[in-house]
Amino acid sequence: MKFVDLGRQYQSYRHEIDSAIHEIIKKSQFILGKPVEDLETALANYVGVKHAIGVGSGTDGLLLALMAMDLRPGEEVITTPFTFIATAEVIALLKARPVFVDIDPKSFNLDTGGMRDALAARQKAGAKVRGILPVSLYGQCPDMDEINEIASEFGLFVIEDACQSFGAGYKNRMSCGLSDMGITSFFPSKPLGAYGDGGMVFTDDPEKADMIKCLRVHGQRARYQHEEIGLNARLDSIQAAIVLAKFTHFEEEIKARQEAAGRYSELINQKIPEIQTPVVMPDRTCVYAQYTVRIPKGLRDQVTGFLKQESIPFAIHYPVPVHLQPAFKGLGLGPGSFPHAEKAAEEVLSLPMHAFITPEEQEIVIDGLEKATGVAWTKQLK
Ligand SMILES: Cc1ncc(COP(=O)(O)O)c(C=O)c1O
Structure with missing residues (x-):
């Protein structure tokens, strides 16, 4: 028995997955273009947001989202101590500081009860808290309405780490579309997994979407014109085609x-x-x-x-x-x-x-x- 049996899934959709991969190879469309755009459109519609941007992994998506929010060294982001390391790692990579709030023991997600006190304490200490980065752990969202309300009281952004929760529902809305931005992962064992790394950022904000598109290709909008310091964080086209084939099911x-x-x-x-x-x-x-x-x-x-x-x-x-x-x-x-x-x-x-x-x-x-x-x-x- 396997913990996650990807072989069985492949046997079930083998024909669709193989032909999706061959199509990309036949057309030599390896970097961005239609395969990535098709997946972005399909998943944006599914989540119910205006923009989806395919990225190299969930970690890349989180990092780019924080970069698009212009998170600066020394600033702080509220998050959970009970998550995969990537959530806090991206904050630290930008030389900002994760401020942890304990979880609700029932749902394992951030306890919104402790958040106001933590924020008030950080403000009193003169810290510059910029945002909240909740995680929808194991595939269930935290109380996103409450988190958004607290964020608006304190003037903060909210980015949902939805790397485990693509497809989850919250009050008849979809995970990834519940705050300023939502990021999911296509790591192979995720509910919607690729055959390698991949991820997607979701947002309704056209400026943030444009910035993430720019940052994922070395900060360029026009070829060899680099307006921002970015990175190579594109979603691979073969992975996009595989995810789109699996998305049908x-x-x-x-x-x-x-x-x-x-x-x-x-x-x-x-x-x-x-x-x-x-x-x-x-x-x-x-x-x-x-x-x-x-x-x-x-x-x-x-x-x-x-x-x-x-x-x-x-x-x-x-x-x-x-x-x-x-x-x-x-x-x-x-x-x-x-x-x-x-x-x-x-x-x-x-x-x-x-x-x-x-x-x-x-x-x-x-x-x-x-x-x-x-x-x-x-x-x-x-
Ligand atoms: C909660 C959470 N955040 C971030 C990530 C990072 O995603 P990726 O492995 O695609 O970089 C994961 C993946 O395991 C995750 O579970």
Whole structure:
């Protein structure tokens, strides 16, 4: 069994994917042009925004978005300590400073309750906070309306790190189109994945869209006329064609993922009450980039040891919160700084999840988990 079975997906759409790739090679249309534009149009329409700009990866998209916001050294951006490193990394790359706010333990997303206090404290300290960079973790958005409201009170921008949540719904609107900008990733294992790196930036703002288009090709608008300091951060045309071919099946795939998640939750709630299943807020839909449960502190590592023995795949997203990563030791934030994020890092466990997982495979995972928790409890009692 695989954690994400991309081979099965390829077998299902093989003809469409192969012919999309061959078309690009036949036309030698390798850099930008129609393949990228077609995907940009299709995804902008799907999200319901005016502009989509294909970029080299989710990380590139986040970096370009912050550059387009003209984030300067020494300025600050509020974000979550419980995410993939890229979210905070792009802030630090621009010599700005990530200011972490703890997560809501139920949804694993930024706790909007703590945000006003954090902002007031930073303002009092004379800091220049420019924006909020929330993450829609595991495929579910945080409370974006509340975040936008706080941002407008404090005069901040909001950029949604939607690298895990393309296709997720929030109050009948779509992730990526809920704030100033939204960025998604086409990393192969994402719900809408390429066969390499890729990403997209979404915005309704024509000036920001134009700036990102300019920055992704070395700051040029006309050939060899460089108006900005940019980088090479284009979406590869072959990747764009692959993503467009897969996009035809995206809605069915989301449905399959949601059904698989429902099946997992039902089985776990029936059989293993000590494991906490994911909570999806009533006004949202989740695309389950990860199906992530919580296992009480102390038990998780024993459970993973057993799963390894049984060759049942799993992953931990993420074992070390960002503020405790060596790369961010300069921030001087030790253990205890963000208790909910730190507890989550000790308790989360992601189970195999993709659109092609079968109920039989899910039962194998759950049986393994049931045995593993039994073994773990017995060891703890000894
Ligand atoms: C929350 C989050 N942000 C950013 C990224 C970076 O995306 P990419 O790998 O496409 O650069 C990822 C990808 O794993 C992610 O999960």
